[in-house]
Each structure stands twice: as C-alpha cells, then as structure tokens.
Amino acid sequence: MRNPTVASPEGFQLPDSQRRVIRWMIYLAFGALSIGIINGLGQALNYARVDILQYFPGMRTYYQGLTVHGVVNAIVFTFAFANGFLALTTSRALARPLNTPLLWAVLGTMVTGTLLAGYAMATGQASVLYTFYPPLLAHWSFYVGLALLVVSTWLTAILLFGALRGWRKENEGKRIPLMAFISVATYAMWTLASLGIAVSVVGLLIPWSLGLIDHSDPLLSRTLFWFSGHPIVYFWLLPAYVSWYVMVPRQAGGTLFSDSLTRVVFIMFLLLSIPTGFHHQYTDPGISGGMKALHGVLTFGVFFPSMVTAFSVMYALEIGGRRRGGTGLANWFLKLDWGNPALVAQILAMLTFTLGGITGLINASYNLNQAIHNTAWVPGHFHMTVGSAVTMSFMGIAFWLIPYLNRKELVGRGLALVSQWVYFVGVLVMARGLISGGLDGMPRRTEMLEAPYSKPSWELAGMLTGLGGTLMFVGGMLFFAVLIATILFGRKTETPEDIPFTDTYHPPATTGWEVKLDSFRYWVIATIVLILIAYGPFLAQYLPGNFTSTGYRFF
Amino acid sequence: MTVERIEKIFLGLTAAMLLVFLGALFYSAFGMGMHLPDRAGEILPSEVRNTPPFDDPGVREVGDNQYEVVLIGAAWSFTPREIRVPAGAEVTFIATTTDVIHGVHVEGTRVNFMLIPGQIAKVTSTFREPGEHLMICHEYCGAGHHLMYGRVIVE
Numbered sequence: 001m002r003n004p005t006v007a008s009p010e011g012f013q014l015p016d017s018q019r020r021v022i023r024w025m026i027y028l029a030f031g032a033l034s035i036g037i038i039n040g041l042g043q044a045l046n047y048a049r050v051d052i053l054q055y056f057p058g059m060r061t062y063y064q065g066l067t068v069h070g071v072v073n074a075i076v077f078t079f080a081f082a083n084g085f086l087a088l089t090t091s092r093a094l095a096r097p098l099n100t101p102l103l104w105a106v107l108g109t110m111v112t113g114t115l116l117a118g119y120a121m122a123t124g125q126a127s128v129l130y131t132f133y134p135p136l137l138a139h140w141s142f143y144v145g146l147a148l149l150v151v152s153t154w155l156t157a158i159l160l161f162g163a164l165r166g167w168r169k170e171n172e173g174k175r176i177p178l179m180a181f182i183s184v185a186t187y188a189m190w191t192l193a194s195l196g197i198a199v200s201v202v203g204l205l206i207p208w209s210l211g212l213i214d215h216s217d218p219l220l221s222r223t224l225f226w227f228s229g230h231p232i233v234y235f236w237l238l239p240a241y242v243s244w245y246v247m248v249p250r251q252a253g254g255t256l257f258s259d260s261l262t263r264v265v266f267i268m269f270l271l272l273s274i275p276t277g278f279h280h281q282y283t284d285p286g287i288s289g290g291m292k293a294l295h296g297v298l299t300f301g302v303f304f305p306s307m308v309t310a311f312s313v314m315y316a317l318e319i320g321g322r323r324r325g326g327t328g329l330a331n332w333f334l335k336l337d338w339g340n341p342a343l344v345a346q347i348l349a350m351l352t353f354t355l356g357g358i359t360g361l362i363n364a365s366y367n368l369n370q371a372i373h374n375t376a377w378v379p380g381h382f383h384m385t386v387g388s389a390v391t392m393s394f395m396g397i398a399f400w401l402i403p404y405l406n407r408k409e410l411v412g413r414g415l416a417l418v419s420q421w422v423y424f425v426g427v428l429v430m431a432r433g434l435i436s437g438g439l440d441g442m443p444r445r446t447e448m449l450e451a452p453y454s455k456p457s458w459e460l461a462g463m464l465t466g467l468g469g470t471l472m473f474v475g476g477m478l479f480f481a482v483l484i485a486t487i488l489f490g491r492k493t494e495t496p497e498d499i500p501f502t503d504t505y506h507p508p509a510t511t512g513w514e515v516k517l518d519s520f521r522y523w524v525i526a527t528i529v530l531i532l533i534a535y536g537p538f539l540a541q542y543l544p545g546n547f548t549s550t551g552y553r554f555f
Numbered sequence: 556m557t558v559e560r561i562e563k564i565f566l567g568l569t570a571a572m573l574l575v576f577l578g579a580l581f582y583s584a585f586g587m588g589m590h591l592p593d594r595a596g597e598i599l600p601s602e603v604r605n606t607p608p609f610d611d612p613g614v615r616e617v618g619d620n621q622y623e624v625v626l627i628g629a630a631w632s633f634t635p636r637e638i639r640v641p642a643g644a645e646v647t648f649i650a651t652t653t654d655v656i657h658g659v660h661v662e663g664t665r666v667n668f669m670l671i672p673g674q675i676a677k678v679t680s681t682f683r684e685p686g687e688h689l690m691i692c693h694e695y696c697g698a699g700h701h702l703m704y705g706r707v708i709v710e
Contacts, residue, residue, distance in 0.1 A: 136697065261556060281669075285592045447701040
C-alpha cells in the first residue's frame with residue numbers, strides 16, 4: 001500500500017534564490033545575538049560590581065544597555081531565527097518552494113523594524129526595557145520598530161499557511177507531514193498570541209507617542225503585554241522543540257517514537273500557551289485573585305506538554321545511544337555522539353531546560369511567586385530557558401544550518417564543541433548566582449553598581465553572576481568565531497546536502513480521531529474560546545479602561 | 556495513538572505531581588490566608604497627594620494590634636521611607652504611585668506587589684520576628700531606579 005504521507009520527499013531542494021533570503025534572516029538573528037551577548041556581559045558584571053558599560057561607545061546608562069540586551073536577544077534574535085528556520089522546515093517537509101516576494105517582505109520588515117527600534121535605543125530615547133511598560137514613554141520609532149517585527153512574524157504565518165494550503169490542494173486526504181505540521185502550529189499559536197501586543201502597541205502606544213492621544217492605561221497595556229508575553233516564551237521555545245522532535249533523534253541516530261503524540265503536544269501548546277498571562281501579574285493590583293488563580297491552573301496545564309517532550313526526546317536519544325552500543329540504565333547517554341557539536345549543544349540545552357522548567361513552575365505557583373517576583377531569581381530562571389535552552393539549541397542548529405545554507409563545510413568542530421561547554425557551564429554558574437541572590441531579595445533590572453543598599457549575601461551571588469556571565473560571553477564569542485570562519489573559509493560541498501530530519505517509529509494514522517489533529521481550524525476556534533474564558537471576565541469588568549497616565553521620560 | 560506503558564506511568568506521575576502542587580497552593584491560599592493582591596479601587600495619578608488616604612501617608616494604628624501603612628511611590632523614593640511596626644501585628648499596606656510603575660518588595664517576606672498608576676494596591680501581612688528589612692523598588696522606573704528604597708523595621 002502506498003504510504004499516504006510525504007514524510008521525506010526525495011530530492012527536494014529549496015531554490016537558491018529563497019535559500020539566500022533565509023540565509024540573511026539567520027544572519028540577522030545571529031548578528032542581533034552578538035550585540036545582545038556583548039551587552040549581556042555588561043549586565044552580568046554589573047552584579048559583580050564591575051563597571052564596563054562606561055567603555056561602551058554611546059552608552060548613557062545601565063538601563064539603556066539592558067534595553068538593548070532584552071530587545072535584540074528576546075525579540076530580534078528569536079523572531080528572525082524562527083521566521084527563517086520554520087520557513088525552511090515547512091518548505092522542506094511539504095517539498096514546495098515558498099512565495100518569493102513574501103519571503104523578501106519578511107526580511108525587509110524585520111530589517112526596517114530592527115533599524116527603527118535600534119535607532120531609538122542607540123540614541124537613548126527608548127530606555128524602557130523590552131517590556132516597555134507605559135507610562136514610561138519611548139520615541140515613536142521604538143514602538144513602530146517593534147510593531148514591524150511582529151508584522152514580520154505575521155507575514156511568515158501567511159507564508160507558511162499559504163504553502164500548506166497549496167500542498168493540501170494537491171494532496172487531498174493525506175496527513176500533513178509532521179515537520180510542517182509542528183512548524184505551522186507554532187505560527188498558529190503565535191499569530192493569536194501576538195494580538196495583545198499588537199493592540200497595545202499599534203492601538204495605544206504609537207498614537208500616544210505621536211501625541212495623538214494624551215493618556216495611556218498602564219494596567220491595560222501591561223495586561224495586553226502579558227497576553228502576548230507568556231506565549232512569546234513558547235514562540236521562542238517551539239522552534240527549538242521542532243529541532244528536538246524531528247532533528248535531534250536523527251542526529252543522535254535514533255527515531256522519534258510517536259507521530260500522534262508529537263502533534264498532540266503542539267496542539268496543547270496552541271491551546272494553553274495564551275490563557276496564562278496573569279501569572280506574570282500575580283502581584284498586580286486591579287486584577288481579581290480568582291482570575292489569577294485560573295491562569296495559574298492553566299499555566300500548570302501547559303507544563304504537561306513540556307513533560308511529554310522531556311520523555312519523548314529522551315526516549316529518542318536513548319534509542320540512538322543503544323544503537324551505538326549503549327547498555328544499562330545510563331550508559332547509553334555516554335554513548336551518544338559527543339563529538340557532534342550540533343547534537344551536543346542541544347543535549348546541553350535540554351539539561352539546562354530541566355532546571356528552567358522547574359524554576360518556571362515555581363514562578364507560576366500563585367502565592368509562592370511573592371517570594372521571588374521581580375527578584376534576580378527571574379532572570380536566573382529565564383536564562384535557563386530562553387537564554388540557554390533556546391539559544392544553545394539555535395546555536396546547535398546553526399552548526400548544520402549555516403553550512404547547509406552556504407553549501408560549505410563547518411570549520412572548527414572542536415572549537416564549536418568548546419563554545420557550547422563553556423556557555424553551558426557559564427549559564428549554570430550565572431543562574432546559581434542570580435537565583436540565590438533573588439531568593440535573598442536581590443532585585444532584577446537594577447544597577448547594583450550604584451545602588452545605595454545591599455546585603456552581605458548578595459556579594460557571592462553577584463560574583464557568581466559576573467563569573468557565569470563572563471563564561472557565557474566567552475562561549476558566545478567562540479561560537480561566532482566558528483560561524484564566521486565557516487562562512488568565510490568553509491570548503492565547498494560538492495553534492496547538495498539535505499536538512500537532517502527523521503521519520504517516526506509509529507507513522508501517522510490514516511483513520512480515526514488522529515486525523516482530526518490536522519484540522520487547524522477547530523483548534524484555533526478552541527483556543528479563542530479558552531482565551532475568552534481567561535480574559536473575557538477581566539476585560540468585561542475593566543473596559544473602557546483607566547486612561548489617566550501622561551507619559552514620562554525618566555531616562 | 557500508541558503510548559507505551561512506561562510513558563503512561565511517567566505522564567501519570569507528572570499529572571499527580573502537578574495536582575499535589577496545586578492542592579498545596581490552594582491550601583496555602585484559602586486555608587492559611589496567603590492571598591495575592593486583589594482589586595482595591597482606582598485613583599487619578601495626578602491627584603494622589605490630594606486624595607484620602609494618600610494625603611496623609613504614614614503608619615497608623617487602626618485597631619487592636621492592627622496597623623495601616625499608607626505608602627506612595629514616586630520617582631525615585633517612597634513616602635514614608637521608614638516604616639516601624641510591632642512584631643506580630645497585622646499590617647495592611649495601602650499604596651499607589653503618582654507617576655510610573657514601581658514595585659514594593661520587603662525582602663525576606665512575601666510583601667511583594669506592584670504599584671501601577673491609576674490603581675490602588677492593598678496587601679495584608681504579619682511580620683512575626685523583630686528585625687530590619689530592606690523595602691526595594693523592584694520594577695524599573697527610570698534612570699534613578701536603583702536609588703529607590705526604604706526600610707521596614709519590625710520592633
């Protein structure tokens with residue numbers, strides 16, 4: 001019987017013209033990361049009370065550096081990487097070229113947005129951090145730049161759904177190839193999730209920064225920010241999950257076990273990522289305790305698919321380790337290919353993510369959050385999620401993606417391995433510092449160098465933060481050395497390489513309820529219903545809002 | 556969908572763990588009274604200093620072993636900067652901001668809440684042990700954010 005899926009269509013290569021655009025997207029991503037990491041060094045050393053920011057050209061304040069660090073790492077780097085990488089995975093899985101003008105539009109929007117926001121930040125007119133809570137008022141170009149960066153993700157969503165639609169017309173009745181399904185699901189989730197930030201930025205903050213409206217509503221904008229601000233962490237994470245699910249097993253010599261379970265996991269992220277934002281606002285006035293509790297429970301729900309992922313991915317790795325001769329309970333782990341930097345980076349990323357996940361669960365734990373909210377604990381937590389689980393996964397992917405996009409061989413495999421181990425040790429040391437300091441009240445987002453208050457126990461916490469951050473910086477710079485050397489000096493590969501993705505041990509079902517998993521329409525409707533339940537009561541009670549705050553430029 | 560037995564066990568344990576955690580949280584909230592800030596009214600940011608009770612910030616005894624702290628955050632200081640309360644008293648913070656978002660964290664305790672323009676924050680807690688705590692503004696509020704702090708002295 002003919003296999004009804006196109007899991008691995010033979011011989012499909014992305015056209016060179018499109019490969020080039022995606023290459024520039026990935027370059028933009030890592031260019032942004034390089035600026036972010038350099039600024040990060042200044043941030044980490046601040047906690048160790050070492051001031052290097054004064055040597056940064058044009059840097060007026062610590063908070064300007066912190067704004068740049070957050071925006072380029074958490075928004076430009078992640079968006080540019082997701083846009084390029086998931087466009088590639090979708091196109092490859094569907095064996096269809098993409099819409100070239102739209103692909104250029106994505107790149108153009110990202111570059112324009114980055115330049116506009118970058119101008120405002122570089123000139124010190126937008127030191128409002130990457131959360132840009134009003135009534136701190138930034139230059140309009142900052143908000144317009146952010147809006148364009150969000151628009152670039154919407155254009156990518158149109159690109160992916162367009163490709164899927166074309167594929168469906170020609171493949172009626174067939175299951176969507178897994179890698180395309182999980183890529184598109186990521187964008188379905190984020191498109192819905194980004195509406196909050198879009199309404200706040202386009203509807204409220206841009207007109208306010210241009211003087212068209214006089215007042216902002218800080219609680220409303222904050223709520224809209226976190227409507228998008230929690231699911232954004234899954235938008236950072238899911239491209240890494242795409243790699244963990246369908247690429248890492250192949251790289252480890254294993255097989256992904258279940259097709260259906262993988263789809264269920266991504267559907268769960270679509271459903272549960274968004275109605276959880278109030279767990280970032282547990283300590284806010286103006287929001288009822290009942291709504292906070294509801295979001296807390298749903299946040300616990302979204303922990304579940306991550307635990308399924310932990311199982312599935314470890315299982316796939318174990319299959320690989322045993323095929324390579326591993327035996328016993330743990331020996332298979334040592335038998336993995338520890339010489340492959342693409343794989344090693346992502347295994348280390350998974351290890352930091354276990355700690356990132358556990359600390360995240362603590363953040364979500366309702367009144368327990370009061371012990372750590374806005375302390376250094378929080379950056380300690382998210383440097384083990386986005387700052388390493390995601391970043392190291394993207395670096396690991398780059399070890400094959402940059403050679404693939406350039407048709408060149410990787411230069412400096414040994415150095416690549418060292419960069420990841422150094423970064424890994426660095427992030428653990430830094431997180432240890434931030435987390436212990438945070439538990440003892442050390443605040444986040446604060447220029448500790450100049451603060452008139454301190455506690456003796458913050459000394460060690462600060463030193464570890466500075467030391468760990470320095471190691472992360474060194475690891476990052478080694479990574480960029482490998483990248484640049486590969487781009488400049490890599491040997492041309494003769495035959496075109498394919499991207500490394502896997503089949504599943506259990507192929508997709510062709511009958512039964514599992515076929516329904518592919519109907520995005522129903523899942524999107526269900527997600528909207530959940531959003532209405534989670535945010536409807538608050539909005540019904542709160543709107544038309546409390547627009548009484550004039551803008552402040554306290555920077 | 557094929558799910559292996561070992562995976563079913565793993566996921567069952569995960570679900571059980573999450574339910575136990577949730578149970579503990581609900582007990583601590585409703586059984587032990589550790590609540591999060593709730594809705595406590597709105598206020599015009601430009602009129603904070605003319606609106607009771609914020610026209611007279613400070614600490615006052617309002618009942619038998621009950622104290623009220625009326626607190627204002629403004630870039631970049633708290634009013635009052637120093638709060639003295641007896642150990643074991645029930646202390647209710649009533650707080651707001653006149654300008655941008657600020658935060659209040661009395662380190663070493665679970666008094667941890669945001670000051671959002673237009674909103675009144677109300678938080679009740681009991682400091683059991685005598686001692687001194689830093690009260691830190693823990694939300695970025697501009698170039699002098701790190702200068703904004705105070706003290707809570709439990710006597």
